[in-house]
Structure formats: C-alpha cells, structure tokens
Amino acid sequence: MERTEIEEKLKVVFSDLFDESIENINAATSPDTLEKWDSLAHIKLINALEECFEIVVPPEDQAEILTFELAADVGGDLRKQS
Numbered sequence: 001m002e003r004t005e006i007e008e009k010l011k012v013v014f015s016d017l018f019d020e021s022i023e024n025i026n027a028a029t030s031p032d033t034l035e036k037w038d039s040l041a042h043i044k045l046i047n048a049l050e051e052c053f054e055i056v057v058p059p060e061d062q063a064e065i066l067t068f069e070l071a072a073d074v075g076g077d078l079r080k081q082s
Helices: 003-018 039-053 068-081
Strands: none
Touching: 003 039, 003 068, 039 068
C-alpha cells in the first residue's frame, strides 16, 4: 500500500473518530489541534488503526502516536511487516 493510500484511509478514520472534516486533517493534526482527541479517543484511534490496516500496534508504540503523520508512519511500517 502506497503512502498516499494509507493517508487517505487514515483521514477517513480520523474524520469519523474525531467528527472532523477530512479537509482539516493533515500531517500536523494532533491532540493539540483536535479538541476531541483525549485519552479515551486515543485508545479508540489505536483500535481503529488496528482494524483499518489489519495490524497490531505494539504497546510501546501506542503512546507515541500523537500526530496524524506518526499514525500514518505506524500504519505503513506495520503493514509492511504483515
């Protein structure tokens, strides 16, 4: 899966999860830019990433996913491993 495909799928996940317009989601999207990104939403994001990309995000990586760009990195890196 190409990076652009990963990002497009991820934008849909972020849009649905955070009730945000896809146009407002970019590499810098983070808990600082999305009011609804709290600790519970972060857990939901990890679950959504695992479902969407059919991956398992290791616990040591879960806390590091603090921007859209990092989520795309994890989605792409782990997808390559499967």
